[in-house]
Amino acid sequence: MLMQTKKTYTVQEATRKLEHYCAYQERCHQEVRKKLESLHMIPEAIDVIMVHLLEHNFLNEERFAKTFVSGKFRIKAWGRRRLTLELKKKDIGKVNINQALAEIENTEYIEVFNTLAEKKVNLITEPNIYKKKKKLIDYLLYRGWETHLVYEKAKELLG
Structure with a gap:
């Protein structure tokens, strides 16, 4: 009988992995937290890594919201109502949503x-x-x- 072993990561390994994950594409806090949970990180480690990503500017909700709005508006031609709804689903704050929407002329x-x-x-x-x-x-x-x-x-x- 074979045991199924899950790959485990040290905080340093997970941090490097998530730095790459965030550098590749803008991410919101919710996506990063889910990714860390999928790597089976404990809550304390998740908090440490989230703080690191925020301090080193890998994670920035304002920047995420602006990028998201710009992309979905220009590429998919979404209106303000859909953009707002989708950002709320990702737990983005009202201030960031309004700032991002204000960027559309x-x-x-x-x-x-x-x-x-x-x-x-x-x-x-x-x-x-x-x-x-x-x-x-x-x-x-x-x-x-x-x-x-x-x-x-x-x-x-x-x-």
């Missing part, structure tokens, strides 16, 4: 929204105008765009 925000809506409306093949309008609205709301913007745009594009 209003003109760019509206431009991205208009481009996304116009592109989507042309891709929907639904012949029934009401169903087409509903599909557009559902799509934009799912992406986290504000309700008033979505309904105004749907009315403008599809009457």
Whole structure:
């Protein structure tokens, strides 16, 4: 009968591993804590490593929030509501969320929204105008765009 042994890490090994993990891509505290738990680190060791990562600037929630918002907005075209929701799921504080959202220029925000809506409306093949309008609205709301913007745009594009 073979015993299944779990690899264990010293605090130094785990710290180096997590430094690399954080340097590779911005991480939030929650992700790092989960990673440490998956390495079977004890709570005291997790705290020591978290403090080290914060002190050496491997971990920074403000920077994470700004990077997250910038990436998801520019690449996935998410609206402010979805961005806020996703950051809250990652336990990011209200101040950091608001600072990150403030980095999006209003003109760019509206431009991205208009481009996304116009592109989507042309891709929907639904012949029934009401169903087409509903599909557009559902799509934009799912992406986290504000309700008033979505309904105004749907009315403008599809009457």
